[in-house]
Amino acid sequence: MNIFVEGIKEGVNLIWQMDPEIIQITLLSLQVSLTALVISAVIGIPTGAALALKKIPGKRIFLNIIYTLMGLPPVLAGLLVYLLLTYRGPLGQFELLFTPSAMVFAQVLLAAPIVCGLTARAVMALNQDVYDTAATLGASRRQASATIMREARIGIVAALTTAFGRVIAEVGAVMLVGGNIRWSTRVLTTSIVLETRMGNFSTAIAIGIILLTLSFIINLLILKLEKRTLRYDNTIQIT
Amino acid sequence: MKMKNNRFIMVLALLTAFLLTMVVGCAKEEAKAPQQTPPPAKELKLATTTSTQDSGLLDVILPVFEKDNNYKVKVIAVGTGQAIEMGAAGDVDVILVHSRAAEDKFVADGFGIDRRDVMYNDFLIIGPAEDPAGIKGSTDTIAAFKTIAAKQAAFVSRGDDSGTDKKEKGIWTKAEITPAGAWYIESGQGMGDTFRMADEKKAYTLIDRATYLAQKDKYKLEIIIEGDKSLLNPYGVIPVNPEKFPKVDYEGATKFAEWLTSEKGQKMIGEFGVKEFGQQLFVPDAK
Numbered sequence: 001m002n003i004f005v006e007g008i009k010e011g012v013n014l015i016w017q018m019d020p021e022i023i024q025i026t027l028l029s030l031q032v033s034l035t036a037l038v039i040s041a042v043i044g045i046p047t048g049a050a051l052a053l054k055k056i057p058g059k060r061i062f063l064n065i066i067y068t069l070m071g072l073p074p075v076l077a078g079l080l081v082y083l084l085l086t087y088r089g090p091l092g093q094f095e096l097l098f099t100p101s102a103m104v105f106a107q108v109l110l111a112a113p114i115v116c117g118l119t120a121r122a123v124m125a126l127n128q129d130v131y132d133t134a135a136t137l138g139a140s141r142r143q144a145s146a147t148i149m150r151e152a153r154i155g156i157v158a159a160l161t162t163a164f165g166r167v168i169a170e171v172g173a174v175m176l177v178g179g180n181i182r183w184s185t186r187v188l189t190t191s192i193v194l195e196t197r198m199g200n201f202s203t204a205i206a207i208g209i210i211l212l213t214l215s216f217i218i219n220l221l222i223l224k225l226e227k228r229t230l231r232y233d234n235t236i237q238i239t
Numbered sequence: 240m241k242m243k244n245n246r247f248i249m250v251l252a253l254l255t256a257f258l259l260t261m262v263v264g265c266a267k268e269e270a271k272a273p274q275q276t277p278p279p280a281k282e283l284k285l286a287t288t289t290s291t292q293d294s295g296l297l298d299v300i301l302p303v304f305e306k307d308n309n310y311k312v313k314v315i316a317v318g319t320g321q322a323i324e325m326g327a328a329g330d331v332d333v334i335l336v337h338s339r340a341a342e343d344k345f346v347a348d349g350f351g352i353d354r355r356d357v358m359y360n361d362f363l364i365i366g367p368a369e370d371p372a373g374i375k376g377s378t379d380t381i382a383a384f385k386t387i388a389a390k391q392a393a394f395v396s397r398g399d400d401s402g403t404d405k406k407e408k409g410i411w412t413k414a415e416i417t418p419a420g421a422w423y424i425e426s427g428q429g430m431g432d433t434f435r436m437a438d439e440k441k442a443y444t445l446i447d448r449a450t451y452l453a454q455k456d457k458y459k460l461e462i463i464i465e466g467d468k469s470l471l472n473p474y475g476v477i478p479v480n481p482e483k484f485p486k487v488d489y490e491g492a493t494k495f496a497e498w499l500t501s502e503k504g505q506k507m508i509g510e511f512g513v514k515e516f517g518q519q520l521f522v523p524d525a526k
Contacts, residue, residue, distance in 0.1 A: 097439055179426055180426060180428055181426060182425035190427070194428075198320065
């Protein structure tokens with residue numbers, strides 16, 4: 001039990017004293033994961049919506065592939081990116097290996113299928129009625145589709161929080177393509193691995209607590225945003 | 240009647256044969272018994288570094304020690320720092336590590352007694368063939384480190400407080416340099432990963448010979464400096480002090496230390512690697 005108490009104490013201390021290294025590591029974690037999340041949203045939400053709304057040949061098999069990629073092992077995603085970026089690989093001349101960009105690249109591979117797949121699910125779960133009602137009320141095709149997306153936003157927000165949870169907690173891919181380089185590509189999760197290997201268990205726990213706290217705050221913000229947009233909507237009334 | 244008699248004789252004969260085999264079998268087993276079940280092997284806990292295990296040395300020498308002394312050795316392979324911590328907590332009976340300064344402190348603090356030299360291996364400085372710092376073939380590692388820092392040539396460090404990392408930090412200290420800056424890359428990973436990173440970054444790094452030999456075919460980096468005295472890496476064996484931890488098996492630990500430093504143990508250490516790598520990996524140096 002002692003090690004947990006020590007860990008919590010040390011975690012509070014690290015934040016309290018604004019340890020420059022831990023601040024840098026935390027900011028990098030946030031920067032990498034949030035960038036990956038934004039890119040994944042830009043790719044994933046339209047693709048997911050299109051898959052749900054449009055008639056596309058081979059849609060089913062495509063969705064099946066997306067759902068499979070939602071479970072892509074991080075270390076495998078990392079390996080694919082590594083092989084692309086190594087100086088012997090096809091994108092070697094850009095010298096991106098062991099940079100935060102490489103980490104974002106790998107995390108997009110992990111997050112985009114989640115955003116895409118869960119968006120498609122959320123949109124498909126909506127009743128045909130939503131579209132029909134909008135259409136009867138005189139909405140154009142485009143406007144009716146926009147209505148559907150608005151109705152599906154709880155599911156889309158869930159997709160984004162799930163994707164963020166996956167990338168911020170991920171270690172296998174960022175270790176491989178980032179390299180855990182001090183002051184450069186070391187993030188919270190790879191620090192935990194390093195501290196554990198060096199036998200500094202309480203520091204490892206402390207960093208873990210920082211990671212969880214961060215995740216908690218981000219999710220709180222997302223939920224707040226969601227609540228605000230929901231205020232004027234009809235929520236389910238239980239009578 | 241005749242038939243019955245015959246049958247009776249047959250049954251009797253079979254029974255006799257059966258009994259006879261049983262008796263003979265038992266007798267044989269009894270005769271064998273004392274040789275087959277020796278007293279059960281005692282357990283000895285050894286904390287050591289990953290290098291002794293990963294190189295395959297322990298797989299070769301431990302079975303012989305176990306047979307000679309009727310011990311079963313449980314190996315816990317971790318970094319030198321952690322191995323010494325385990326000894327200082329009395330969790331193991333004996334340690335086999337390579338960090339002279341930390342070993343001496345371990346003994347001075349009373350956690351271990353009777354440290355013995357066992358063997359040494361050596362480190363290499365490897366780097367890209369272009370040799371941007373121009374240090375190839377140098378015999379003075381400390382001067383070479385100074386040149387690397389002065390020219391800000393890329394250098395990948397383990398940065399993980401391992402034995403190799405301590406060795407590297409020791410050389411920087413002797414060179415009176417605190418390495419920092421974009422050229423000094425701390426990987427925080429193991430030797431194999433650090434080797435891979437140095438290859439990608441076309442950087443210099445400090446590596447133990449065993450890991451280099453095992454993986455060199457995959458990468459392009461070449462040996463830049465070898466054979467310098469300050470690159471030697473001595474291993475010591477230290478039994479944990481029974482006065483501090485009465486539960487440890489001091490007798491077994493001493494037997495192990497004596498065996499490692501005996502003529503037989505030393506010979507096996509010296510021969511290890513010749514067959515596998517075409518090169519001796521550890522040089523025995525027990526006094």
